[in-house]
Every structure is written in C-alpha cells, then in structure tokens.
Amino acid sequence: MKAIGILTSGGDAPGMNAAIRAVVRTAIYYGYKVYGIEKGYKGLLSEEIIEMDLSSVGDIIQRGGTILKSSRCDEFRTEEGRKKAVEILEKFGIENLVVIGGDGSFNGAKKLSELGVSTIGIPGTIDNDLAYTDYTIGFDTAMNTIIDAISKIRDTSSSHDRINIVEVMGRHCGDLALYAGLAGGAESIVVPEMDIKTDDIVKRLKTTQKRGKKHSIIVLAEGATSIADGAIGLKKAINEGDEGADVRVTVLGHVQRGGAPSAFDRILASRLGNKAVELLIEGKSSRVVGIKDNKIIDLDIDEALSMTNTFDEETYEMAKVLSI
Template structure:
C-alpha cells in the first residue's frame, strides 16, 4: 500500500488541524496508508511516527493549534540530518510527505525532494508572508483575534482618553497589522514595508484631538518602524513630543490560538485535499496555495523566490479613513 506522511513545522496556526484532517481523510479515501509525524522535523529524526486512521482526526476541525505538535530542529538543517530523515522515511515505507508550515518548513521539504522524497507543502502561518498565495492558513483567524482585541482596547482607551499602542505579530510582513488596523479603525498603522516617523504619528494624534477625539489606536507590527525598542520607543517618543498618556498592549501568542474561522477551515480543507491529489498525480516539490479564489500549485523553489507585494492601496485607504 502506498503511504503518505504528514507533519506540521514552525509556528502553529489556527487551521492546521483542519489541514491534517483533510490530508488524512483524502489519503484514506484514495487507498493510502497515512502516518502522522509528531513535532515536525525534530520528531521525524526522533522517529515519533504514528499511523493515523479516520478516527485519529475526528472532532479536530474546530480546534486551534496542531494535534501533531510542532518544534524547530537545527539538526535537520544539516546534510547529515536530512539524509538521516530520508533513511527513517524509507524505514517506515513513507514515500510521500505533506509539510504544513511556513517558508522554513518549505525549504526543508524542498531539500528532501532533492533526496527522492515526494514532498508537497501547505502554507500554515498567521503572518500571511508567502507571496505565491493570497492567503495562508491561520491568517484570517489571527486577524479576527486582533480585531476583537482592538475593539476591547478602544473601550478603555476612550474612557481614559489615552493613546494605545497594540503590538501584533508580523516582523517582516505587515499584513496582520494592515488589515486588522483597517478593519478595526486604527488611527495609525505601523508596518515594516512603509517607513513612518514618530513626528507624523504625533501630527495625526493632534489632528484627531482638535476635532474633540482624545483617544487613538496605533497598530504596530512587531519590529516595524525606526523606533528604538519598538513599541516602548514609540511610546517614549509620543509622551516626550506630545505629552499624551500612552499604554502598550502586546498581543503575543494569543494571536496564534483559538478556534479557526470558517474561512481558515475551508481554506485548509481545500489545500489538504489538493495536496493529496498532487501526490496521486505523481507531483513533487510543490506547494499548494490560493489565488483569485482558486486553488493552485507551484514549484517550491519558485514560490519561495517571489517577493511579497505590500497592499499599499489598502494602506492609503486606512490613512484617509483615519483623519
């Protein structure tokens, strides 16, 4: 019987379980034996491999995180580590491997494909930082988690007439900050793709103050901006230049958790199903994505070579609407 292994690697994302479920059930439907590899590439090298059946993925579509767990593995990044991984896959008779994760996970899958393993990647990362696909699994859920936090923080911000800085994830990609800030009505959005000085932010705060609005919401992507110490540096700049009362909320890993949205469940289900179809077609070194609402696939190396195009149009709309 032909077999498929599935693992999750890197940072967890809501919807990964839905993708695992889709891979397992589609694979079994087409007569494959399915193995779950726990703790990513680390678990592969440690032979944490379990056979999965239909009941293994029952009642998980609504759960956040990943039932297969995830970790990072420096050993796998070495040629010796990858060769050991191939030997272990051969030992268990696993000919195909579905990797759910981000760019680092995809790099690992690409290297394994060069050693003869049929690999397919599914994009699971809340940052939405893979340019070849419009959306990655987990992004929509994380964005809605941030929007909910913005709404709650706005209540206390307006009560105390404060400026609140909300720091979100996305060190190298500002999508989470941009879209949650736009949807949440933030007065200022700070992303790595667009440089903004604290003087401009002060100007915006003063503009809103003149029309009687004494509170402001600033959504800041972690590490973005030219401020020393990020959110703390921005807070100090604002207090020094304008004397405003500023509070910081760092959402941190709360953005990774929670039950996945309907969008992420559907996206993950489609991608997991397509990943198995690509295996059946004999494809390897491919990644699944979504473009213009259609499921697509692309060579891993090509997908990873594409540069992210920041949505400047939405950024400008957010600026206009925040006056």
C-alpha cells in the same frame, strides 16, 4: 500499500488541524496509509511517527493549534540530519510527505525532495508572508483575534482618554497590522514595508485631538524598523511630543496564534489538504499549494520561495484617509 506522511513545522496556526484532517481523510479515501509525524522535523528524526486512521482526525476541524505538535530542529538543517530523515521515512515505508508550515518548513521539504522523497507544501502561518498565495492558513483567524482585542482595548481607551499602542505579530510582513488596523479603525498603522516617522504619528494624534477625539489606537507590527525600540520607543516619542498624554502599550503576543479557526481558515485548509494529496497521487513532487483569486493553485517550490511579497500600499493609503 503506499504511505503518505504529514507533519506541521514552525509556528502553529489556527486551521492546521483542518488541513491535517483533509490530508488524512483524502489519503485514506484513495487507499493510502497515513502516518502522522509529531513535533515536525525534530519528531521525524526521533521517529515520533504514528499511523493515523479516520478516527485520528475526528472532532479536530474546530480546534486551534496542531494535534501533531510543532518544533524547531537544528539537526535537520544539516546534510547528515536530512539523510537520516530519509532513512527513517524509508524505514516506515513513507514515500510521500505533506509539510504544513511557512518558508522555513518549505525549504526543508525542498531538501527532502532533492533526496528522493515526494513532497508537497501547504502554507500554514499567521503572518501571511508567502508571496505566491493570497492567503495562508491561520491569517484570517489571527486577524480576527487582533480585531477583537482592539475592540476591547478601545472600550477602555475611550473611558480614560488614552492612547493605546497595540503591537501585533507578522515578522517582516505587515499584513496582520494593516488589515486588522483598518478593520479596527486604528488612527495609525505602522508596518515594516512603509517608512513612517514618530513625528508623523504625533502630528496625526494632535490633529484628532483638536477635533475633540481624546483616545486613539495605534497598531504597530513587531517587525517595523522605522520606529526605534518598537512600541516602547513610540510611547516615549509620543510622551515627548505631548507630556500630558496617557499612553499604554499592549503586546498581543502568542494569543494571536490560538483559538478556534475561522470558517474561512477551515475551508481554505480543507481545500489545500485535499489538493496536496491529489498532487501526490498524480506523482507530483517538490510543489506547494495555495489560493489565488479564490482558485486553488500549485507551483514549483523553488518558484514559490523566490517570489517577493508585494505590500498592499493602496489599502494602506486608504486606511490613512479613513483615519483622519
């Protein structure tokens, strides 16, 4: 009986469990044995490998995080480490591997495919920073977590006439900040892709204050470099422009990674997990799955990793118009 291995790597994302469930159940449906590799590539090298059955993935579609756990692994970055990984996979009879994660995880899958392991990548990252797919698993849930936090912060901000800076994740991609800021009614959105100055933000704040609005929300992406010293630097700049301003900073941090996945992420993860197994059954390797125009797609992993993200400037400009 042929075997399929599955691992989650890099940062966890809500919906990973739904993808694991889809891979396991699709593989078993087609008569494959399935092995779960715990703690990503690190667990692979330490042989933390368990056989999975239908009950292994029961009652997990609604759970955040990943039941297989995740970690980083420096040893796997070496040629010796990857050769060792292939030997371990062969030892367990695993000829096919599904990797759920971001670009770093995909690079690992690519290296294994070059050594003869059939690999398929599933995009699981809240950052939504993989250009080949419209959405990554976890992005929608993280965005809604941020929107919920903004709504709560706005309640207390309006009660005290405060300016609140909300720092969100996204690494070098501003999608979380953009879409959560738009949906949350933020007065200013700071993203890595757009060059916005502190003077511009202070000017916008004064404009809103003149029309009687005393509280404001600013959403700032952690990777934005146009603002020196990030949220703290922006707070200082606002205070320098308006000494009487009451400015507070909220760094949402890893709360954005947790929580039950949204319906969108559960459905997306299920579709992608199912497609990944089908590709392996067809003998495909070194490919990734994604979604484009609501259609599940697959393409070569090299092509996917070489694509450059295009920031949605049109929506960004619209958000500025709506926040006057």
